[in-house]
Amino acid sequence: MLEELKKQLQDLLSFDVELDFSPNKQMGDLAISCFSLAKEQQKNPAEIASDLAQKIKLGNLEIIEKIESKGPYVNLFLNTGVLAQKILGKVKNNENYGSNNFGSGKKVLIEYPSQNTHKEFHVGHLRNICIGNVLVNLYKKFGYEVSPVNYINDFGAHVAKCLWGIKFLYNGVEPLENKQEWLGRVYAEASNEIGDDPIKKQDVAEIQRELEAKSGDVYELYKKTREWSLEGFDKIQSELGLKHEQTFFESDIKEEGQKIVDELIEKKVAKEGEGGAIIVDLENYGLDIALLRKSNGAGVYMTSDLALAELKKEKYPDIDESINITGIEQNFYFKQLFKILELNSFEYKMTHIGYGLVNLPSGKMSSRKGNVVLYKYVYDQVFEYLHNETKQRHPDWSEEKINKNTKKLTLAGIKFGMQKHEALKNIVFDVEESTAISGYTGLYVLYTVARINSILKKAENNETENGVGELKEDEEKVLLLELSKYEDICKKALENYNPSVITRYCFDLASAFNNFYTKHRIVEAETTSLKVGRVLLSSITKNVLKNALEILSIETVEEM
Structure with a gap:
């Protein structure tokens, strides 16, 4: 409009x-x-x-x-009546309202959540996935061909520490269940136990060497525990609606990264620094000194990421943009990485999207310290509360129906809570707040959709455009204006890589509808034509809310 x-x-x-x-x-x-x-x-x-x-x-x-x-x-x-005719007519006859094909013919690669094996899947990873899912959905909405991929660090120092913990703290005894979570606890315990102890550090270094040799008991233990992590990741990612087109592993590209470092030395992009380490001097670009290889010859994260960039280019040669989503603390690192790729004549547009940390009420999370909030813990807490609430409201429902509804509500509350703030901001995730049915929450938006479902059932789905000219009240105009913003909202969210633009819109639209609902009769409107107009306005509001929630990977429920 x-x-x-x-x-x-x-x-x-x-x-x-x-x-x-x-x-x-x-x-x-x-x-x-x-x-x-x-x-x-x-x-x-x-x-x-x-x-x-x-x-x-x-x-x-x-x-x-x-x-x-x-x-x-x-x-x-x-003029409210004319506005209603334009907006409702346009939205009613357009299933793809809010979409645009300006990305047609373009391809985008989005890498997320890039987690580590042998560590917990915590709410920080959850926020990463929520942001990534929204971007995938937005790019698709605007006609882009999108390839979601993942890069898993399955070969770093954290793996050696975890295996050390299994060997020396648990004497090789394995858990019977929840194996992925157990690995995360072992890693945290091992990190704290090793500390600055030189002997224990030497033990870890020996385990790392055995890993890199890819043989022996340590390597067999590594393969088994790596599979535990990957199975756990797959289960959670499936629950969150994430399916990768391809997954890359550090263990597959580590050696190639070393070759690229050698090439950079030959091209005089990289050089030997103090102590024999290989570096790239980026001080002229305001990016300090970047480390590519340790003085003992071991690779670092940058070593593998250089190889990953080349591998992406090989697998997806016609991609227009490659996007990485990580915590904001890696912003500087990615500026260094992209500059080195540029100096190496790497012709491939790369974008880094950083998001703020998810904190505990007591402070920052740390896998090493062990004070992480696991995704499963948050899910179980929210599910238990909402299950009890649903059971009390609907004593006549079967347990199967209660569980099905509760699962949708749980994921809605969590996903909305993870995305309601600007991506760059740190957040404190509040389980209690995520279950609230009022305020700026996902359940408030879902409750609004359920309310409209109830209205439409009473109205027997009488949704024609015959009465839109009767819509003249201030609350109707406010709702119509909110509906008219949707196309611009989607575009703004994509341009700024910011899911909170969508969550805020969902809340504003739901609030506008509820204000309209409390002040005006819909099914029992004064005239038949006014009823028809208000029913159509309600129906289209529901459709736009559902569309926006789909971008957030949130399913609606028929009733709550």
């Missing part, structure tokens, strides 16, 4: 205008800012606003009910 009106104003005025939604209804529904025009024309912005208001009035645009100039702004008040 906004773009359509911009085009009409451009045709009328013969130049572009800055048109946007007004911050409050006293200033109209839409506003034109005249600052840029004033700068171009060397005139007073208030004078330009007054002139524009007069010209727009003369245009007699059907959708504009009133025009006024206030200082440097032109405020436009829209």
Whole structure:
């Protein structure tokens, strides 16, 4: 709607205008800012606003009910009935409302969540997956071909520490269940036990050497425990709606990374630093010194990531952009990596998206210290609470139905809670808040959808456009304006790599509907045509909410 009106104003005025939604209804529904025009024309912005208001009035645009100039702004008040006809007609006949094909023919590779074997799957990984899923869905919505991939660090120092713990702390005794979680606990215990003890560090180094030799009892233990981790990851990722097109492993590319480091030395991109380590001096770019190889010849994360970039290019040669999603603490590291690739004539657009940490109420999580919040723990806590709530509300439901509904509600509460804040911000995940049915939560949005389902059942799904011209109340206009924003909202979320734009929109749209619902009768409206119009408005609100929730990988429920 906004773009359509911009085009009409451009045709009328013969130049572009800055048109946007007004911050409050006293200033109209839409506003034109005249600052840029004033700068171009060397005139007073208030004078330009007054002139524009007069010209727009003369245009007699059907959708504009009133025009006024206030200082440097032109405020436009829209006709609710005409707005309803335009918005509801457009949305009702467009299953792909909010979509756009500007990405058609382009391909994007998105790597996430890039977890480590032999460690827990915690809520930090959960936030990574939530962000990645939204980006995959948004890119698809705009016509891109998307390839979700994963890169798993299955060969780092953390693996050697975990195997040391199994060998020296547990005497090789294995658990009967929850093996992936057990590995994470062993890693944390081993890290704390090893500390700065030189003898224990030497034991770990010996285990690392045996790993790299790929033979012997240590390597057999590694293969078995690695499989435990991967099976655990697959189960959780499937539950969260993530399916990778391909998974890369550090163990497969570590040696290739060393060859690339040698090539960088030959090209004089890399050089020997103090103590014999191989580095790339990036100080001229404000990126300090990057380490590619330790003085003892061992590789580092950068070594493997150089090989991974080449492997991605080989497997996906026609990708337009390759995206990595990691914690914000790796922002600087990826700037170094991308600069080294650039210096090595690597022609492949790469983007890093950093997200804030998920904290405990007591502070930052750490796998090494063992104070992590596991995904399973959070899921179980939320599920148990919501299961009891659902059982109390619906004593007539079967246990199967309660469990099915509760699972959807649980995932909705968790996913929404992980995405409700701007990606760059650190968050403290609150289990209690995620189960709330009011406020800025996923369950509030799902409750709104369930409420509309109930309305539509009572109305016998009488959804025609015959009564949209009857929609004239302020609350109806607010709801219509929210619906009209959806296309721009999706685009903004993608441009900024920010899922919270979608969660905030879901909340705002749900709030607008509930405000409309509490103040006006729908099924029992004063006239049949008004009932028809309000039923259609309700139905389309539900469809847009469901569409937005699908972007967040959240399923709706028929009733709560």
